[in-house]
Amino acid sequence: MIAAVLVLATPQYDSTAWILIDVTRLPVETAEARIQGSRQDQTVRSQARILQSEDVIRRAVEAFGPDRLYPELRSSKAEVPPPAELVKLQNDLAFTAARKSIVVNVEQNSDMIAVSYRHSDPDIAAAFTNELVKAFLDRHAALYSTPGAASFFEEQENRYRQALASATSGLQEFSAKENVFSIEDQQRLLLQRREQILGVLANTRGDIADRESQLSSLRNQLASLRTKITLPSEIFGTNSDWNGNRNTPNDSNLSADPPLMHVKLYQDSAEKLVNTNAELAGLKSKEQQQVAMLEEVSTQLQTLSSREPEFTRLKREASQAATYVEMYGNKAIEAKVQNNWRSDEKLSIAQVAQAASRPLSASFPNRPLLIAIGLLFGVFGAIGLAFCLELISKLRDELASLATSEKASAAWPSKSEFASKPPARVVNRR
Secondary structure (H helix, E strand, C coil), rough: HHHHHHHHCCCCEEEEEEEEEHHHHHHHHHHHHHHHCCHHHHHHHHHHHHHHHHHHHHHHHHHHHHHCCHHHCCCCCCCCCHHHHHHHHHHHHHHHHHHCCCEECCCCCCHHHHHEEEEEEEHHHHHHHHHHHHHHHHHHHHHCCCHHHHHHHHHHHHHHHHHHHHHHHHHHHHHHHHHCCCHHHHHHHHHHHHHHHHHHHHHHHHHHHHHHHHHHHHHHHHHHHHHHCCCHHHCCCCHHHCCCCCCCCCCCHHHHHCCCHHHHHHHHHHHHHHHHHHHHHHHHHCCCCCCCCHHHHHHHHHHHHHHHHHHHEEEEEEEEHHHHHHHHHHHHHHHHHHHHHCCCCCCCCEEEEEEECCCCCEEEEEEEHHHHHHHHHHHHHHHHHHHHHHHHHHHHHHHHHHHHHHHHHHCCHHHHHHHHHCCCCCCCCC
């Protein structure tokens, strides 16, 4: 049987390729997140599962060609293009046969994956193994790359850029129309101005009170000095205008000539009275102006307070839009970098450590192994045959001895027969 296998069996060749999975080749932030989230061996096993997936094997079969991979599946009329159902059937049959011949192993205590493919043609075995590795790398790049992320972030960036332009335009129009540019700064400046006006107004009112007191004192002094001098009524009026208690114009005290000092004091007091009246009028005008300024500042503060919600809303919308524009712009750049990093074969975590090469010897049938097994079977068969022959010989001897004993027992009389017959007389012949 072993000789028949050696002679009649079709030789099968195994071609193996080695793939290295290294998570540390990812960008720094992604590698750290991946290492924290799962272990390296889990990542290697995941890649091995992807390598054995139907999608990868089918892509490799279609790229290599089912007719070239398994010529026995080729249509009898090769010159006529087969219909779509026949092509699908051939692809399914080739996929089923190829999946049975593919072996994927994860080497223990390493980051290596070994993928082997068995075929009767060593060149096809090596070529299809490399095609399978290429299909796996393409699938890996498609799974780990995110080409749509960059476009999505760019769309969001353009959207919020338009929102930013609209919000900025609305804010500018509102600011120009309502004369509002910075609520907080304007309120702070108006409050400072209000405090200054209040301080100046308090000083002005103090000066007014001081001037009114001075006028009252000067009037009293003039009234007192008027009683001591006599001047024409055309200038100062009657004495009753100054002192209602003195109704007699020809009083003896009034008829006396005033001293020169009284006249001088009277003149100075009158001059001070005129000047103080002028100052008081100026201070009262200044007070009215300051009060008007204070009311204007209060009105502006009220106006700012009423416009603050709308201004804050417009400013918040513009600020949020600017924040989103910056955020999605950065994310779009990061997505492009990540995509370029992962899609580049030189920077991918899956690297071909050893491509498949043409096998030099068949993996099946293994002639040395089969010969050794045949020799072992021969030795054990010879030992078993000798043991069987010896056993048969022993059985044969036992059967022969048993047959002899049965014949002897049949010739010798039994006890009953010996008891029923008298013993024969023995004749003594000398």
